Amino acid sequence: MAVINLVGIRKSYGKRKKRMEVLHGIDVHVEKGEIFGLLGRNGAGKTTLIKVMAGLLIPDVAKGEVLGYDVMKEANKIRASVSLVAPTADVGVDPVLTVRQNLLFWATVYGIPSKEVDKSIDEVMEALELAKFEDTWAMEISAGTRQRLAIARALLVKHDLVFLDEPTVKLDMEAAKMIRNFIVDLRNRFGITFFMTTHLIEEAEEICDRVMIIDNGKVKAVGSVEELRNTFADGEEITIIGKFNALDVKRLEEMWKVEIIRVGEEFQLNFHVEDVDLRISAIIESVKKYGKIMDIKTKRLTLNDIFKKVTV
Amino acid sequence: MNDFVNELRAVWAFSKREMVIWASYRVNIWTWIIDVFINTSIFFLISLLVGHHLMGAYGTNYVSFVVIGLSIYYISYTNLGDPFPRVARIYWNGTMDLYMLSPLSYFTPVIGIMFRSVIDDYPRVGLAFLFGWFFFGASFTFRVPLYVILGVVLIGLSTFGIGMISASSFYLLNFKRGTEPVSFILQDVVIALVGGYYYPVNVLPQYLQILASFIPHTYALDLFRRALLPGASLTQPVLLLQYVLNFSPIVVDTLALALLSAVLFPLGFYLYYLGIQKARKEGTLTRWQ
Amino acid sequence: MHAIVATSLTKIYKTVPNSVKAYVRGMKEQGPGLWAKNIFKLRAQKMRTVVAVNALSFSVEMGEFFGIVGPNGAGKTTLIKLLSGLLYPTSGNAKILNFDLIDHHEKVKDKIAYVSTSGWMGLEWQLTVYENLLFYADLLKIPRKTSKKLIDEVIMSLGMDEYVEKTIPQLSAGMRQMLTIARGLIADRPIIYLDEPTTSLDPFARKRLWDFILKRKKNRTVIFSSHDPKELEGYADRIMIIKNGKSLSISKPETLLREFSTSRIYQAELSNISAFNLDEMVEIIDAFSVADKRIKLRFLLKGSLNDFITFLLSKNAVIHNITRSSPNISDAYVRIVRDE
Numbered sequence: 008m009a010v011i012n013l014v015g016i017r018k019s020y021g022k023r024k025k026r027m028e029v030l031h032g033i034d035v036h037v038e039k040g041e042i043f044g045l046l047g048r049n050g051a052g053k054t055t056l057i058k059v060m061a062g063l064l065i066p067d068v069a070k071g072e073v074l075g076y077d078v079m080k081e082a083n084k085i086r087a088s089v090s091l092v093a094p095t096a097d098v099g100v101d102p103v104l105t106v107r108q109n110l111l112f113w114a115t116v117y118g119i120p121s122k123e124v125d126k127s128i129d130e131v132m133e134a135l136e137l138a139k140f141e142d143t144w145a146m147e148i149s150a151g152t153r154q155r156l157a158i159a160r161a162l163l164v165k166h167d168l169v170f171l172d173e174p175t176v177k178l179d180m181e182a183a184k185m186i187r188n189f190i191v192d193l194r195n196r197f198g199i200t201f202f203m204t205t206h207l208i209e210e211a212e213e214i215c216d217r218v219m220i221i222d223n224g225k226v227k228a229v230g231s232v233e234e235l236r237n238t239f240a241d242g243e244e245i246t247i248i249g250k251f252n253a254l255d256v257k258r259l260e261e262m263w264k265v266e267i268i269r270v271g272e273e274f275q276l277n278f279h280v281e282d283v284d285l286r287i288s289a290i291i292e293s294v295k296k297y298g299k300i301m302d303i304k305t306k307r308l309t310l311n312d313i314f315k316k317v318t319v
Numbered sequence: 320m321n322d323f324v325n326e327l328r329a330v331w332a333f334s335k336r337e338m339v340i341w342a343s344y345r346v347n348i349w350t351w352i353i354d355v356f357i358n359t360s361i362f363f364l365i366s367l368l369v370g371h372h373l374m375g376a377y378g379t380n381y382v383s384f385v386v387i388g389l390s391i392y393y394i395s396y397t398n399l400g401d402p403f404p405r406v407a408r409i410y411w412n413g414t415m416d417l418y419m420l421s422p423l424s425y426f427t428p429v430i431g432i433m434f435r436s437v438i439d440d441y442p443r444v445g446l447a448f449l450f451g452w453f454f455f456g457a458s459f460t461f462r463v464p465l466y467v468i469l470g471v472v473l474i475g476l477s478t479f480g481i482g483m484i485s486a487s488s489f490y491l492l493n494f495k496r497g498t499e500p501v502s503f504i505l506q507d508v509v510i511a512l513v514g515g516y517y518y519p520v521n522v523l524p525q526y527l528q529i530l531a532s533f534i535p536h537t538y539a540l541d542l543f544r545r546a547l548l549p550g551a552s553l554t555q556p557v558l559l560l561q562y563v564l565n566f567s568p569i570v571v572d573t574l575a576l577a578l579l580s581a582v583l584f585p586l587g588f589y590l591y592y593l594g595i596q597k598a599r600k601e602g603t604l605t606r607w608q
Numbered sequence: 609m610h611a612i613v614a615t616s617l618t619k620i621y622k623t624v625p626n627s628v629k630a631y632v633r634g635m636k637e638q639g640p641g642l643w644a645k646n647i648f649k650l651r652a653q654k655m656r657t658v659v660a661v662n663a664l665s666f667s668v669e670m671g672e673f674f675g676i677v678g679p680n681g682a683g684k685t686t687l688i689k690l691l692s693g694l695l696y697p698t699s700g701n702a703k704i705l706n707f708d709l710i711d712h713h714e715k716v717k718d719k720i721a722y723v724s725t726s727g728w729m730g731l732e733w734q735l736t737v738y739e740n741l742l743f744y745a746d747l748l749k750i751p752r753k754t755s756k757k758l759i760d761e762v763i764m765s766l767g768m769d770e771y772v773e774k775t776i777p778q779l780s781a782g783m784r785q786m787l788t789i790a791r792g793l794i795a796d797r798p799i800i801y802l803d804e805p806t807t808s809l810d811p812f813a814r815k816r817l818w819d820f821i822l823k824r825k826k827n828r829t830v831i832f833s834s835h836d837p838k839e840l841e842g843y844a845d846r847i848m849i850i851k852n853g854k855s856l857s858i859s860k861p862e863t864l865l866r867e868f869s870t871s872r873i874y875q876a877e878l879s880n881i882s883a884f885n886l887d888e889m890v891e892i893i894d895a896f897s898v899a900d901k902r903i904k905l906r907f908l909l910k911g912s913l914n915d916f917i918t919f920l921l922s923k924n925a926v927i928h929n930i931t932r933s934s935p936n937i938s939d940a941y942v943r944i945v946r947d948e
Contacts, residue, residue, distance in 0.1 A: 020602060055602065061416075063599060064600075064604075087421065087422040090420065091417065093417070095413065098413040098417065099417045103339075103340050104339060108339060112335075115332035116329050116421045118325040118328075118329070118421070118422045118423070121328070
């Protein structure tokens with residue numbers, strides 16, 4: 008089931024003379040339960056796109072639905088059924104209220120029936136490991152915890168679609184890793200669809216099922232990291248170094264596209280493959296029969312390479 | 320119906336949050352009392368200087384006269400002056416996006432967040448009466464209670480309507496910083512001059528009296544003074560409209576207030592709605608674009 | 609000569625957290641008694657002592673790129689503010705280009721460029737990017753002739769030419785951040801402090817920023833904080849790891865990595881096996897579960913690679929990828945911060 012299915016989003020800002028188009032006809036298609044990453048350079052239109060999809064911004068032109076609601080006509084219904092985590096966690100977190108009071112406030116704002124308020128707060132606090140900060144003032148918790156609180160707030164209502172605008176910006180490595188783990192975990196457990204933006208390409212590569220790269224308001228590439236690799240790479244390479252029987256090694260040439268280099272006692276085998284993911288298991292197994300593997304190295308395009316390639 | 324209950328619950332949640340925040344600063348109550356005392360005293364001292372010889376139809380106790388002026392001033396100050404800074408606060412905090420992404424109506428957050436000013440400002444009305452009576456010798460009667468209650472409701476509605484008009488200018492006219500002209504012109508120039516906090520409106524030149532006819536404060540002040548001041552006349556006309564329409568001045572006041580409320584209140588909400596729609600087109604709901 | 613010599617520099621905050629102050633500032637403020645009101649509000653908070661920077665002693669050479677890394681709230685920003693004279697140290701002292709930080713802080717401030725990208729940082733909303741830069745150049749008393757040339761140079765090098773004529777509300781978050789950086793860099797000062805300069809910048813913008821700073825490297829000392837291990841590894845001559853205001857290590861990136869020179873680090877993507885079961889074979893640095901039972905790991909091999917692969921095959925694990933990886937700063941960082 009498609010959670011977001013939009014075609015030809017156009018949006019421009021400004022008055023007649025200085026009118027500037029930010030999005031030039033973008034299509035977005037996101038399936039339920041996906042972690043979808045939106046990448047792009049500064050000013051590529053990422054935040055604008057998120058706001059259009061969340062119903063906060065009226066696009067010039069757009070067709071299609073978000074959560075089954077028409078994006079032009081039923082923006083108010085879309086707004087009531089999606090959540091957003093802004094890049095600064097301080098947004099929507101009151102410093103002199105406790106963690107629980109903060110959530111309590113938002114639970115009412117989101118219109119959760121009073122009988123279920125406590126239950127849903129306990130649930131999100133457990134899911135994001137906030138229980139021990141329950142009675143701490145929001146200003147006394149660390150930046151990473153505050154970001155977790157912001158996500159907890161967004162999850163209070165069981166919305167199927169959550170927008171995360173740079174969820175790990177300004178967090179240290181450990182805290183950022185924790186947030187990433189939570190995002191994947193929440194998806195796996197509750198089937199929530201996450202639509203996120205980030206500037207850390209490695210982050211998108213790590214957790215996003217599919218990514219979309221936009222530049223100057225146009226889609227440059229969309230697909231899973233694997234698919235993008237297949238599109239943009241001209242072959243990948245697996246290098247195995249080890250001690251093998253010289254005669255046996257020759258037989259590998261029959262099965263694989265391989266370059267065999269002898270370095271003293273050892274062999275260096277360069278396999279040229281279409282896709283490391285698909286072949287490596289078989290290659291390792293057949294090589295292992297002929298001797299001892301000492302080192303393995305794979306060369307494949309990273310998302311970062313692809314990003315740099317498409318956004319020139 | 321259920322939706323309406325939810326909106327009320329949300330307003331209550333806003334209020335509770337504001338109260339918790341307010342209470343977390345323990346000295347607040349003392350600074351608040353000092354603030355009220357200084358404010359009220361200054362108001363009295365100024366008014367005693369301005370003069371007390373032109374009371375006419377409003378009886379003889381000038382201090383009582385000023386206490387009423389002060390009370391309306393406080394209510395107006397909150398209802399009219401507060402919505403704009405509240406919208407500004409939501410905008411600068413960046414929470415407008417989040418409120419928009421909830422099932423709440425566009426107006427609930429503004430109304431909810433205003434509660435802070437209500438707890439801050441409305442009790443001042445009571446204190447003004449108390450101070451006036453205790454320190455300055457004001458005295459009151461209590462006539463035509465029905466009209467008084469109606470007047471309180473109507474002046475509340477109409478001033479809040481103007482407040483929402485002023486708040487809508489935040490998005491509609493893009494006044495993102497500094498003072499906002501609608502409330503400035505109305506509250507600090509027009510109403511302060513012709514509203515009649517310190518003096519009866521009929522001491523003003525006629526063109527200013529005409530201007531005063533279009534301000535709800537004029538009628539509210541007239542209504543409350545007639546109803547609450549000892550020795551005030553219930554029949555002698557003071558305002559232009561009361562001369563024109565030939566029935567009881569109190570009824571004229573009430574009708575005028577009702578008319579102004581019926582225009583200003585919906586207008587304020589409509590303009591605010593327009594402002595939000597404009598911001599949704601321009602992407603300026605919050606300072607984070 | 610050293611650019612910076614800090615001797616047991618300490619900062620103890622005896623105040624309410626910043627967030628309260630920000631909050632009080634944002635509240636409705638009107639009527640007489642306001643002044644007293646705010647003071648009362650701050651006093652009313654329970655005072656807390658926070659040792660933000662705890663007896664740090666170190667020195668930075670002239671022309672060095674000095675990186676600071678640590679968890680959120682470790683004291684990085686406080687340290688940078690101390691070194692730029694914006695904060696008065698509780699105890700200890702430092703010399704910046706031989707000027708005493710306490711006695712001559714007014715001389716210090718003319719020697720440094722301070723770039724902080726957190727918060728709004730007083731950009732003028734009604735002015736365009738160019739006018740903003742011009743305004744700050746005027747504040748820095750740079751004559752108009754030179755300042756225009758300088759600004760043009762900064763704008764070109766940082767790739768801001770596309771949006772010089774826009775006003776601040778029209779900019780995206782990254783553009784705004786670039787502007788705060790540009791504003792800090794127009795003054796050509798021998799010491800540059802960069803406090804998390806690249807957080808919301810895209811990879812291209814990051815590169816442009818660093819290229820620009822490297823181009824100006826001659827005779828300039830740069831002190832920067834960052835959460836990005838690649839940035840630290842790529843640009844820092846030395847790295848200070850700081851946690852709870854204490855320095856855990858100050859060393860060259862090579863030295864940090866040397867610890868791993870004998871061990872072999874691999875990265876793998878496996879499925880049909882859980883990270884638990886691997887414990888006997890490898891020391892896991894970082895494990896991460898992708899979708900349904902698929903895990904990505906980074907680990908140190910305990911035995912030989914051949915044995916590990918034999919083990920994986922015997923457990924029927926599916927290998928999607930396995931590759932030798934060179935140790936990086938984040939490996940060292942994770943180790944040092946965890947051990948603490």
